[in-house]
Amino acid sequence: MATVNKSNVCSICNKPSIKYFCIGCKQHFCPKDFKGHEQQLSIKFDNEIVRSHDELLDQIQKLEKSNDFSSDLFTQIEEWKKTTINKIEKAAEKAHHELIELIHKQRIKITKQLEIMTKEIRYRREENFLENDIVRLKQNLNKIQETLQQLFRKDTKKAIIVDNDQIDWNRLIYIREEQQNCEYIELEIEKNRNSKTSSSNIIFGGYSANRYESPAINDRLRAVAARYEINDTLTQHLNILQQFKIVVLCDDSDSMNTLVDGTTDTRWDELRSIVRIVIEIGTVLDSNGIDVHFLNRSSMPNVTDTQQVVESFSQRPAGVTPLTPVLRRIFQSTASKPSSDKGLLVIVVTDGAPTDPNGNVDVQSLENLMCNERQGNTTYVTFVCTDDESSTAYLSKWHLTMMNFNVVDNYTTERVTVRHSRGYKYPFSFGDYVAKALLTAVGL
Numbered sequence: 259m260a261t262v263n264k265s266n267v268c269s270i271c272n273k274p275s276i277k278y279f280c281i282g283c284k285q286h287f288c289p290k291d292f293k294g295h296e297q298q299l300s301i302k303f304d305n306e307i308v309r310s311h312d313e314l315l316d317q318i319q320k321l322e323k324s325n326d327f328s329s330d331l332f333t334q335i336e337e338w339k340k341t342t343i344n345k346i347e348k349a350a351e352k353a354h355h356e357l358i359e360l361i362h363k364q365r366i367k368i369t370k371q372l373e374i375m376t377k378e379i380r381y382r383r384e385e386n387f388l389e390n391d392i393v394r395l396k397q398n399l400n401k402i403q404e405t406l407q408q409l410f411r412k413d414t415k416k417a418i419i420v421d422n423d424q425i426d427w428n429r430l431i432y433i434r435e436e437q438q439n440c441e442y443i444e445l446e447i448e449k450n451r452n453s454k455t456s457s458s459n460i461i462f463g464g465y466s467a468n469r470y471e472s473p474a475i476n477d478r479l480r481a482v483a484a485r486y487e488i489n490d491t492l493t494q495h496l497n498i499l500q501q502f503k504i505v506v507l508c509d510d511s512d513s514m515n516t517l518v519d520g521t522t523d524t525r526w527d528e529l530r531s532i533v534r535i536v537i538e539i540g541t542v543l544d545s546n547g548i549d550v551h552f553l554n555r556s557s558m559p560n561v562t563d564t565q566q567v568v569e570s571f572s573q574r575p576a577g578v579t580p581l582t583p584v585l586r587r588i589f590q591s592t593a594s595k596p597s598s599d600k601g602l603l604v605i606v607v608t609d610g611a612p613t614d615p616n617g618n619v620d621v622q623s624l625e626n627l628m629c630n631e632r633q634g635n636t637t638y639v640t641f642v643c644t645d646d647e648s649s650t651a652y653l654s655k656w657h658l659t660m661m662n663f664n665v666v667d668n669y670t671t672e673r674v675t676v677r678h679s680r681g682y683k684y685p686f687s688f689g690d691y692v693a694k695a696l697l698t699a700v701g702l
Contacts, residue, residue, distance in 0.1 A: 266279075266286040267286065268286055268287050268288040268291050269285040269286050269287060269291075270287060270288070270291035270294070270295075271288060271290075271291055273288055275288050275289075276288050277289055277292070278292040280292075280295065282299075352491075356491070364405070367405075367658070368402060368405055368406055370658045371398075371402050371405075371658045371659060372402060374655065374658055374659060375395070375398060375399065375402070378395070379395065382395070398659060401661055475497065475500075475542060475543065476497075478542045479493055479496055479497070479539070479542050479543075480493060482535075482538045482539055482542060483689070485538075485689075486535055486538075486687065486688070486689025486692070487685070487687035487688075487689050487690070488687065488689040488690055488692075488693045489685070489687075489690055492690060492693040492694065492697065493693070495693075495697055496539060496543070496693060496696070496697070497543070498697070498700060499539070499540075499543050499603065499696060499697075499700070500543045500544065501600055501601055502600055502601045502602065502603035502638070502700070503544070503548075503549070503600050503601070503602050503603065504536065504540045504543075504544070504548040504549070504603050504605070504696070505548065505549040505550075505551065505588055505591075505602065505603065505604045505605070506532075506533055506536055506548060506549070506550050506551070506604075506605045506607065507551045507552075507553075507581075507584060507585065507588065507604060507605065507606045507607070507608075508529055508533065508550065508551065508552050508553070508607055509529070509553055509575075509579060509581075509606075509607055509608035509609060509610065510526070510552045510553050510554050510555060510575040510576070510577065511553060511554065511575060511576070511577050511578055511579045511609075511610060512575060512576055512577065512578075513525070513575075513579075513609050513610050514526040514529065514575040514609060515574060515575055516609070518668075518670075519670065520670070525609050526571070526574065526575050528669070529571075529607050530567075530571045531688065532607055532642065532692055532695075533550060533564075533567060533571075533607075534564045534567075535688075535689060535692040535693075536548060536605065536692060536696065537550075537561055537562070537563070537564050537567070538564065539692075539693070539696065541562045541563075545562070546560050546562070547560045547561045547562035547563075548560075548561055549561070549588075550567055550570075551584055551587075551588060552570065552584075553577065553578075553579060553580050553581065553584055554575075554576065554577035554578070554580075555570060555573070558570065578613045578615070578617045579608065579610045579611065579612055579613045580612070580613060580614075580615065581606070581608065581612035581613075581624055582612050582620065582623045582624045582627050585604070585606070585624070585627060585628075586627055586631060588602075588604055589602075589627070589631055589632050589633070589637060601636045601637070601638060602633075602636060602637045602638065603638045603640075603696070603699060603700070604637065604638070604639045604640070605640050605642060605695060605696065605699075606639065606640070606641045606642065607642045608641065608642075608643065609643065611652060612624040621652045625652075625656070628656065628660055628663065629660065634660070634661040634662055635661070635662075637662065638662045638663075638699040638700055639662065639663050639664075639699060640663075640664045640665070640666055640695055640696075640698050640699040641653050641663075641664075641665045641666070642666045642668075642695050643665060643666065643667055643668060653665045662699060662700075663699070664698045664699045666691075666694065666695045666698055669688055669691045672686070672691055672694065673686045673691070
């Protein structure tokens with residue numbers, strides 16, 4: 259530690275009898291003061307080095323008992339685990355109930371179709387029947403059989419599948435080392451942008467809503483859903499409509515001036531509200547927007563903004579109900595062809611029976627069009643009826659016998675039906691009603 263140097267005085271007592279030089283502090287010491295200097299260094303070494311070392315060693319040893327380290331983080335992890343398990347259980351239970359309802363709905367539909375066939379078969383057996391009757395009945399039976407097989411088939415493209423590859427479980431919650439020297443550690447709980455909706459992916463008839471999900475579209479859909487109070491389940495299913503070109507056919511005949519029961523709005527006002535919501539949903543799912551057709555005025559292709567139809571709806575409805583020729587033009591469009599990369603989804607909003615150019619009711623021509631001139635595999639049709647049941651009774655039979663065809667009642671009736679099965683306080687907004695109308699034809 260030191261060397262003898264006789265040329266200086268002691269740095270403590272200033273006496274010339276020095277014998278030691280400290281190469282650490284560069285000071286000279288006499289024998290007495292040098293011993294004191296050594297003792298001070300020893301005390302400082304113990305206090306600043308040995309004690310700190312022992313404290314660090316004690317902390318490191320505590321790491322072996324992980325519960326003593328960052329206990330707050332471990333508590334957060336446990337709380338997250340319990341919350342997530344609870345959410346997953348609720349999502350699974352919800353999907354379970356939805357699946358039961360879906361199968362029940364399809365079973366009732368198939369049963370009704372078969373009941374109609376049973377009556378006709380009995381009638382034909384008792385009366386005369388021709389070769390074309392046999393062909394037609396056989397085709398209808400085959401359609402029912404195909405629908406029934408979809409409920410039992412294990413083919414993943416056709417059967418009902420509950421699957422999910424959307425969640426990156428490794429990123430839902432993880433520990434992040436904030437700096438390379440591990441100066442501190444942070445717990446990251448990933449906020450999944452789809453957490454408001456069920457993670458389960460339910461496929462029916464080969465269509466998957468989750469398959470077409472994207473963060474940008476989901477954000478825009480949720481914004482539309484919030485604006486019109488569309489529930490989360492319907493909002494998630496709306497993704498499936500990216501596979502379709504959406505067309506709305508608006509009945510602008512005289513009868514649409516009729517007031518909706520219990521309100522001061524006309525059927526035309528209600529139709530305008532329906533079209534507005536469909537435009538907003540359709541534009542999110544397809545940048546080309548939707549096509550809006552009328553019975554007695556010019557059609558409007560590729561509508562992407564509700565303002566584009568303001569002028570059309572500012573004119574009061576007038577004229578007859580030529581559903582057949584207008585639907586024929588829609589069915590002849592490119593989107594309805596089997597070669598198209600999208601299916602065609604046609605929403606017909608009407609309150610009356612179809613008429614010929616002279617205003618005479620002509621249901622038979624419309625039925626022939628639906629059965630013989632429509633590409634049933636690629637063209638999906640939903641009739642949204644108003645509250646005039648006597649004028650739309652002809653549709654009741656069709657939705658039981660025609661492929662990819664459905665009927666949705668007016669908003670008031672649909673709300674009563676929904677609340678009858680889910681409880682009289684169950685929320686069912688007008689936005690829910692429109693979303694249901696869009697999804698009904700594709701089997702959801």
